[in-house]
Amino acid sequence: MKPSVLIVDDEQVFRVLAESALAAEGFEVRSAINIARAKKEIDRAVPDVVLLDRRLPDGDGMALLREIRAEGQSAPLFILVTAYADIANAVEALRAGAVDYLAKPVQPTDLLLKVKKALEVRGLRDRLELSQRLVTPQNVEPKSQAMRAFTRTLEQLARSPFTPVLIVGPSGAGKQYAAEALHRYTYPPTGADSSFVDVNCAAIPADLIEGTLFGWERGAFTDARSSRRGLIELADKGTLFLDEIAELPDHSQAKLLKFLDAQRFRRLGGERELEVSVRVIAATNRDVDAFVKAGKFREDLYHRLSVFVLRVPPLAERHEEIPDLAQLFVEQCARRMKKRTVGLSADALAKLSRYDFPGNVRELKNIIERAVILSAEARIEPEDIVLPPAARTEIPSNVFFGVSLNAEGSPPPVDEVERAYVQRVLEHMNGRRGAAAEVLGISYPTFLRRLRELGIDRDN
Ligand SMILES: Nc1ncnc2c1ncn2[C@@H]1O[C@H](COP(=O)(O)OP(=O)(O)OP(=O)(O)O)[C@@H](O)[C@H]1O
Ligand SMILES: [Mg+2]
Known part of the structure; x- marks a missing residue:
């Protein structure tokens, strides 16, 4: 980046x-x-x-x-x-x-x-600053304790470019992002290219993965009319990122372990041992420990990979980073969508900070993308920020509000339903109007206006 x-x-x-x-x-x-x-x-x-x-x-x-x-x-x-x-x-x-x-x-x-x-x-300047933070982290301290520790670990790891690393963390937390950051730390920009090769182990059919990783010699199997280099060779003097490592089939696990021990391997059907200098970074959002216990992941490979475990903390553990990340995403999206959005209002930020982001950084990015689309102003306002329904409310998931037919046996008009619903929500929030507006996903001024229109006054 x-x-x-x-x-x-x-x-x-x-x-x-x-x-x-x-x-x-x-x-x-x-x-x-x-x-x-x-x-x-x-x-x-x-x-x-x-x-x-x-x-x-x-x-x-x-x-x-x-x-x-x-x-x-x-x-x-x-x-x-x-x-x-x-x-x-x-x-x-x-x-x-x-x-x-x-x-x-x-x-x-x-x-x-x-x-x-x-x-x-x-508007790319912030991207530069962000990447400078990654290249020279000593210049800018991350805002959260969790990320400070994380950056220190990256710095240490950058000094041992062949140590394998296992990145763990919940979905959307930034495991791939961390792998790329570690690659950049390890190979700072010098003008020379060092490649970052990205393999998703879950996306490649089990019987093709070994050939994909290690390559093959001509005649190794029926269709192998010519030899081919594997991704490990392409990653020479760089990084091989094995995403979703828990999905790597057993036979490939054994071959990977052998490679990690010696930095040498053979192509399929090959006699020659080839040598490369590659850092393997593996990532997973699974509980690998449990996989090992269930016999689905080789214990020896797990030990080899987990000498260094880099844990990417969920966004909920680093709320302090939300404003910077949100700003970065606003700028990225605005540029892509050619909108003039430049940032977020203080209220909008406050709304984000109260949310716990089960989908982590990816969810924040998606929420911001929607907000940039919805936003009509230069700054994103709270009503542009659409949080998923489950998050809007502390209201129990069982029935909260039902609509019954009126005396004539027909469904009631919308205003009537809304009035009853809003009253019910206010009750549930102990009369706190700010909190009720939040739960309903509308801005406070809009909410107050609606209350007046619906004839719900202070004491209701
Ligand atoms: N610190 C960060 N700064 C900027 N963008 C980030 C950061 N962390 C994550 N992202 C962005 O958030 C999104 C999700 O990150 P990433 O793909 O790395 O998550 P992941 O942990 O690999 O998720 P999954 O487990 O679902 O594969 C990406 O678009 C990534 O660019
Ligand atoms: Mg990923």
Whole structure:
């Protein structure tokens, strides 16, 4: 989630200078030496910013800019690098859709300033800060005790890049997010690529998983017409993330254990032992202990994996993080949906803070996404925040309020039902109107207005 920059320049001196300046600030940096390579890099992953030289061996950088911009939507921000900063050059660059331009020779401070300014324009700045917190956690302390402990563990683990790690935690708490963070800690941005390979053990059929992980040699099985590298090889000098490890079939568990012990393995049908340097991070939301006791998970593998257990605390144990996370998600969603929402009102935040998020960070993210859709204002208000019904209320789940037919035998009008219902809720909340509004999922002023309209006054 670090903001990424693609440098397109055939001049090595400039690339090295820009790469090191940007990497030191926590950006993910890639480079390309010509237009053709730049296109490939952009196809692979759209960067946030492209630093684009105009004079390239295979054409004018401006052509690339126009082409990518024409493709639309998720176009990166372009900063053009020109030989001289004259007005004509600048105007042409900005007309073509660049956000800024730089003149050579480029000062690193100018470069950083312009890149950051460009990101700021798009509201990505907080993302940068958040990732800087991950890259250099000593700069910003997380707000909750639970996350401070968590970050310290990440830092320690980053220093032993081959130690396997088991990440546990409830669904939606951020296990995958933690795995990616650990990967970034372990391989800080240097411009060199180290891969993070992600495998969901539950999603791959049991009889294919071994081939997927370890690869195969030609002829290993009937359909193996050519040999293939497995994901472990692709993860060399990086991280192999085995999600839902509890679902890994028994025979693959044995092979994984052997690999963990030696960092060596054989492809299926292969004779040669291959050696790689890979950190295995496994994750699960299951109770692996219970799986081991039930004989569904190998005890020896469990011991090997659980030398380091990283527990991602449920969001309920780190309520202090809610405002920062909520703000981050507002900005992400607003950008994606092209809305002008910039944040949350104090009341909206207060409403979130009272909720206990059984679905953890993922649930918070979903709630914010809905709120951004509903919100008409720059700030999200409490009524934009829709909490699931179970959470709205301390009301027992058995029948709370029934509607009976009126004297004429027909169903009562809505106002009448609402009046009775609202009175019943007020009663249940011991007359606390704020709490009743909360339970009903509407804002306090709206609730008061409705009370007046329904003719329910203070003493009811
Ligand atoms: N600290 C964080 N900062 C920003 N986003 C986060 C953070 N933690 C989690 N998220 C986001 O919350 C969502 C859920 O996180 P993630 O997928 O890592 O959960 P999980 O624990 O792997 O869940 P599951 O058990 O269901 O697989 C993701 O969209 C992730 O990007
Ligand atoms: Mg997950």
